[in-house]
Amino acid sequence: MAYCCFTARNLQVIAFSDEEGVRFQTAFLGSAALVGTLPVSALLISDKSGATVQHALKENSFEGTEESLLQLKYKEGSVWGYIEVHIEQGPVLESLGLPLGVVNGIAG
Incomplete structure (x- = not known):
């Protein structure tokens, strides 16, 4: 079944990886790149295997250059809103029979 909708503003979907810093022991690598605060040194951080x-970016089909990644930045004022989607890591919604929950903050 196909769905279609129209929005008053442009909509972009972005998927970040390892924002919690599990693999590289530093948080917010993707979002830091997106807002222009990723330091060059972050590209040299290594995981447990070295x-x-x-290397991980290239291994996962990143086609840009170090320079293009470090120049990536949304212009201030160009984003109207931001929604971050997470999976629930507990039984609350499921136990209530709810497919979706909306919160305005998280703990941790």
């Missing part, structure tokens, strides 16, 4: 962030 693979760097830069």
Whole structure:
């Protein structure tokens, strides 16, 4: 079944990986790149096996350059809103028979 909708503003969907810093022991790598605060040194951070962030990007089909990644930035004022989607890591919604929950903050 196909769905279609129209929005008053442009909509972009972005998927970040390892925002919690599990693999590279540093948080918010993707979102830092998106807002222009990713330091060059972040590309050299390595995981337990010795693979760097830069290596992981190339291994996962990143086609940009170090320079293009570090220049990535949304212009201030160009984003109207932001919604972050997470899976529930507990039984609350399921036990209530709810498919979706909306919160305005998280703990941790």
